[in-house]
Amino acid sequence: MKIPDLTELALRNLRESLLRNSLTTVGISVGVASLVAMLSLGTGLQELLSQRLAKSGLFDTVFVSSRRDLRGMGREEERKGPTPGESRVLDEPARQEMERLPNVSEAYPDIRFAAELRYEDKPHLTMISALPLSAKSNDAFDGMQGNFFSSDTGAEAILQKSFAEELLGKTPPLGAPEPAVTELAKPLLGKELTLRYAQRQAAPVTQPPLRGNGATAVGDSVEGAAYSVVSREQKLRIVGIADLDPETMRGPTRAKVFLPLGLAEGLHVMQPTDLREISRAPTDQPVYSSISVRVRNPAQVQPVEDTIKKMGFNTFSILDASNSLRQVFRVLYAFLGIFGSLALTVASIGIVNTLVMAILERRREIGIMKAIGASDGDIKKLFFAEAGAMGILGGIVGVVLGWAIGQIINFGTNIWLKSQSLPSEHFWVVPLWLVVFSIIFAFLVSLVSGLYPAARAARLDPVQALRYE
């Protein structure tokens, strides 16, 4: 029999016992729905987490440092490379070269220094770090009060909550509830801080600062062979108080105060690595202790990292961590898939049951078909087609059902999140591949369920079947 004929006959037969076949199909759709629900939950969670991680800037960043940096001495990968003495300097041309690499969105120097900040004439020593404007999308600034930097070179500062507490003298005792950010922000936003830092000046000073800044010299520059160090002050306006800690991963060296990158670069703050540069001839280009290279897509971190290694620098990325995360999700997927499939297994037993019943009911009809020339194969295919049709219909209804359940749960959860004044999330995602996969899977499961009934129907003895009333 040809496929269109087979389909037509199968659908006609399904319509004949509409209730029973509908119930079986509903069984399949519930099975498929549970599979879709489970897997889309998995997909949603994975996407949510990936998004969060991408936003955190950890998984798409390669941290580059010079091999001249002695910290890594003795590590195997570094022994293989050029010796620290002959490796490249991590300077501005190197930074520009990295920024021009394919798939790199930006490469910015890590500027990090300890300095004294004066607020209402009281000194506070803290770690300061520079942020590019792109850091605005970092989710650490999600609950921030105030605004992000207005420009790359603005004389502005964002304070981490704990430093804000320190400035106000409100640091809570251990275990006590922390004050709300809004409370801290009110007295601080728009206020002025004075940054006192050590400026490195190449001597003789010939070129203007790389980028504009509002620094004013307090000490005199001393002419020397390499450079001189000058104590300087910079006024900063507090524009934001960050609720979360943007640098949790940095451990003890994490900064509490953040400046715009352009401003920080212009300050030419004395860096710890500068001491080691004394032996070299002074350059008119800045030299960095480390550079963060942001890659457009976490998947491209590895090639970018390899290229930078070849340029002669040390690199570090959290790619390995994300790889094992993917492994975890694979396992989670398998588990969710198995649980989701359980209902489909039960539904497939329903198909077997329905078709075996159909054979009993349609025994005579099968006999007639055989008597007028239907082959065993025709009968088998007919039952297969019925099983397959139930599978496809059940699959389609199931996907819709699963999607609807997801939407309802999304909706409900977001209401709850809202009531907890948390931002809404879309963690139930039904990707297209899941839709296609579920329907095909339901179809295949149904065909497998149809194997036994189809074989049984085909084996029926026509003489006995015709005698059957």
Next chain:
Amino acid sequence: MTTAPVVSSARGTAAVRIENLCRQYQMGETLIRAVDGVSVAIGAGEFVALLGSSGSGKSSVLNLIAGLDRPTSGSVVVQDRDLAKLSREDLAKYRLHVVGMVFQSFNLIASMTLAENVELPLRFAEVDRSQRTNLAREALERVGLRARMNHRPSELSGGEQQRAALARALINRPKVLLADEPTGNLDSHTGTEIMDMVRQFNRELGMTVVMVTHERALAERYAQRMIFLADGKLIDDRANASTVLDSREQGGRL
């Protein structure tokens, strides 16, 4: 038995040749010999009645000729095909193309309209849809049911259902028509109508007809030859003089 060779030779080659046919069933402890050593040859174009009381084995013989059942021993050769040697698949093809069947209980599929019932064998033969529809319409036209082609069997009288069954049996233009008590469920008037139609096909299309019946009067009226069975054995085989003569006249006129 004595006249059989005469009729066969008069009609040329045998359409159905049965040799020492046996069919046994095991019913619990007892062995039932439904067909017990029957040998008979039916010529092409003959109209043969298989007669006997119930349990005589006449229906079993018909099922064996139809390829619905396989003999325990002996052979059935229809149109040069040895049915015992055909695979299940080939046997299905044989049923589809070589023989057509009509039953006492019509055996139309209740969920299908007449047109769909009649074209069902064409579906198994993988005939194109458009051609199928035309052939089904023609076949129903021939049995006078064109107007009812979109009705379901339950909406029709017994006679009409049997006519539709005839149309279905003939749709693939079989060489042999096998009828199992075709008038058993019909009143005598409708029965006559059906039998006239069968005779017409026999004469006009040269189709071999093997009809199982227990009504001797019916057999005498339509069959050219009557084969009597009892307890699975062939007990008599004789030509029906009047019909043979009649059909020769008719044949001459065709």
